[in-house]
Amino acid sequence: MALEQRKFVSTHVHEQEMPVTPERQQGEKRARKLFSPGEKVLFVAFASLLVIFSSVILHTEGQLNDLNREVQTIGTQIEQQSKQNTQLSIQVKEQSTHERVWEKARELGLNLNEKNVKVVPGR
Known part of the structure; x- marks a missing residue:
């Protein structure tokens, strides 16, 4: 009987319990960041450089127009x-x-006196 009891020893395998994740609702998605902070800094730097360069170009163009008008x-x-x-x-x-x-x-009272006229040769 001892042999039979040994045969009947249950070989029950304990399953590991997996942590249950709550199911997401359909309307609720996990918020994924579109841009990283480094990319945001690069975008801001690019935009500011674009604004600065465009304003410099417009300023010099205005000065050229003023000079052309002058x-x-x-x-x-x-x-x-x-x-x-x-x-x-x-x-x-x-x-x-x-x-x-x-x-x-003649208006001033001068008269032509041919005796006072001298001809200069060579002219």
């Missing part, structure tokens, strides 16, 4: 001055004709 105004002033200079030189030529000089001389 160059154009100076160019128009030069054209006006050159027109005025040519008009004045034309007036000088008109005023300095031989007939005009004689008219002014």
Whole structure:
């Protein structure tokens, strides 16, 4: 009988208990971070550099526009001055004709005295 009892010794295997994880609800998903903190820092740095460079470019472009406008105004002033200079030189030529000089001389009371006129050779 001892042999029979030994045969009947239960060979019961204890199963290890697995920790039960609560089942997730369908609407509730585990929140996974989209970007790591290092990536966020890189994005912020890139965005700030982009803003800085674009503002520098816009600033220099504005300065160039101001300079171009100033160059154009100076160019128009030069054209006006050159027109005025040519008009004045034309007036000088008109005023300095031989007939005009004689008219002014007669108005001032000067007379042509051929005895006082000397001819200079070589001219």
